[in-house]
Amino acid sequence: MGPEWAILGATSVSLVLGAVVGLLAIRLQGIYFAMSTLALAQMVYFYCVQASFTNGEDGIQGIPRGVAFGVWDLSTDLSMYYFVLLVCGAALLAIARLVHSPFGRIVAAVRDSEPRATSLGYNVSRYKLAVFVISAGMAGLAGAVKAIATQIASLSDVSWHMSGELLLMVLVGGLGTISGPLAGALVLIGMATYMSELREWVTVVQGLVFVVVVLSLRAGVVGSLSGLMRRRLQAAPRVSAASLPGASAHTSGAG
Known part of the structure; x- marks a missing residue:
């Protein structure tokens, strides 16, 4: 099979x-x-x-x-x-x-x-x-x-620690997003892999990262970045009708 x-x-x-x-x-x-x-x-x-x-x-x-x-x-x-x-x-x-x-x-x-x-x-x-x-x-x-x-x-795959890790990944990456949990998993698993020499201190570092994200990035990493990009696009200056070619002449003619 x-x-x-x-x-x-x-x-x-x-x-x-x-x-x-x-x-x-x-x-x-x-x-x-x-x-x-x-x-x-x-x-x-x-x-x-x-x-x-x-x-x-x-x-x-x-x-x-x-x-x-x-x-x-x-x-x-x-x-x-x-x-x-x-x-x-x-x-x-x-x-x-x-x-x-x-x-x-x-x-x-x-x-x-x-x-x-x-x-x-x-x-x-x-x-x-x-x-x-x-x-x-x-x-x-x-x-x-x-x-x-x-x-x-x-x-360990069925312990509450695993549930906590998954929840942590979602919160760090960003709730309400598809790529957020993936980004959170990459961050936390990457830390556990490349900081393995710290042993139990890895959990402490992950906890600090979680606290920083919760306090400074309420929507998570992906959610906050998406919101920032969306606000910048909305705040981008738009070309007004008066600045279009021929707009001044059209306005003068109308007067």
């Missing part, structure tokens, strides 16, 4: 689990929503600690990369890199298409004003559940690809 089937299976299971958890979680809001999802995630973590198939703290090791689609040998790091790049690109395109679709516009309306969306006749709970399930599917897809690429699935 090729790795594409393992990825499909992991994504499908994540979609189902997302639907089950979402049915319970979408009824809550604010801090209650966050705490409920965190509690359910911790339940999964403790189950994986006790389960025999996870090998406890050792995790599932020696995961074979295999041959994708029967022709793509993923045994080398370079071929695995291009495979991951393909999956990430396809996921980003799918997300971008979804965001700019009628479904995405309705979800944005629900985000901006849930009561108004309800008054317009939209089933808010259904759209919230759909977004929750899609997010779970994307998480399952990413987890499956990571396990195949690194050839190990450790307990």
Whole structure:
């Protein structure tokens, strides 16, 4: 069985689990929503600690990369890199298409004003559940690809620390943007990779970066840069009608 089937299976299971958890979680809001999802995630973590198939703290090791689609040998790091790049690109395109679709516009309306969306006749709970399930599917897809690429699935992949890192990436990159989380991931993972000699101090540096971004770039790196470019374009001087060739003559003739 090729790795594409393992990825499909992991994504499908994540979609189902997302639907089950979402049915319970979408009824809550604010801090209650966050705490409920965190509690359910911790339940999964403790189950994986006790389960025999996870090998406890050792995790599932020696995961074979295999041959994708029967022709793509993923045994080398370079071929695995291009495979991951393909999956990430396809996921980003799918997300971008979804965001700019009628479904995405309705979800944005629900985000901006849930009561108004309800008054317009939209089933808010259904759209919230759909977004929750899609997010779970994307998480399952990413987890499956990571396990195949690194050839190990450790307990850290299902711990609350991983959820915190993902949230940190989104906040640093910028909420409400497609490229923001990607930029945040590049920044934080790049720091962890190239500053590995600092060991536990890497987490401290990442925390400082997060504080600086929150205080100075409220919309995140990408969101703030996009807003700055948008304001500059709007403030750019426009050619007035009076400065156009022939405008003065036309005005004089009219007088």
